[in-house]
Amino acid sequence: MGKLICIDAGHGGTDPGACGNGLKEKNITLKMALKVGKLLSECGFDVVYTRTKDIYVALGERCRIANSKKCDAFVSIHNNSAANISANGIETLCYTKNNLAYYIQQNLIDELNLTDRGVKERKDLYVLNSTDMQAVLVELGFISNAKEAELLKDESFLDRAAKCIVKGICKYFNVNYEEVDKMEKVKRNYKYKNTTKSFDVVNWDGNNYIAVRDLAELLNKKVKYDNTTKLTIIED
Numbered sequence: 001m002g003k004l005i006c007i008d009a010g011h012g013g014t015d016p017g018a019c020g021n022g023l024k025e026k027n028i029t030l031k032m033a034l035k036v037g038k039l040l041s042e043c044g045f046d047v048v049y050t051r052t053k054d055i056y057v058a059l060g061e062r063c064r065i066a067n068s069k070k071c072d073a074f075v076s077i078h079n080n081s082a083a084n085i086s087a088n089g090i091e092t093l094c095y096t097k098n099n100l101a102y103y104i105q106q107n108l109i110d111e112l113n114l115t116d117r118g119v120k121e122r123k124d125l126y127v128l129n130s131t132d133m134q135a136v137l138v139e140l141g142f143i144s145n146a147k148e149a150e151l152l153k154d155e156s157f158l159d160r161a162a163k164c165i166v167k168g169i170c171k172y173f174n175v176n177y178e179e180v181d182k183m184e185k186v187k188r189n190y191k192y193k194n195t196t197k198s199f200d201v202v203n204w205d206g207n208n209y210i211a212v213r214d215l216a217e218l219l220n221k222k223v224k225y226d227n228t229t230k231l232t233i234i235e236d
Contacts, residue, residue, distance in 0.1 A: 013056030089115030104168030
């Protein structure tokens, strides 16, 4: 597929984010990021994370990671909070309104049945105005709202939310999530010259499909996606 997605778990380390109802935002966002990344990998996307553990990563560094890897999309995951404890719902933020934000927001609202706070432009947010690719920031419910905080403590709810985000990403990149979800995921060993590596592959209709970046790694080549020509390029 060749599409590389940067998943950003908001806050972390010395920055707990919003806190309330026994929750810290940094813990929820990390759980969600790992869930989303795993599902994306199963769908054939390549994934890079800004963090995979409870550490502080500066905003500039988050953007540098995505830009230096030439990612095709940047998805930052957060939770909302407000002084008004009745504030509730889900919203997706973006620098300028775009289909990636709309698709993610719509899937979350359709599946989770929470208040639709809409897609909103936020040109002041660093991770949205300093990334070179399409970037969105998902505000997945209010920690300050007791009812939504209980949902955020529920692993099954987080699993459903992660699937919604991935479905939105898949739709944006014209990947049929429902078809991918039916595919059998297996591990296969591949050998090239004197190198043997094991990769996750998808078995579909009797054929095994391997991610372009995994194949390139085996062949010791580099892969990049050209946003202008819409071509995946394999380089020596």
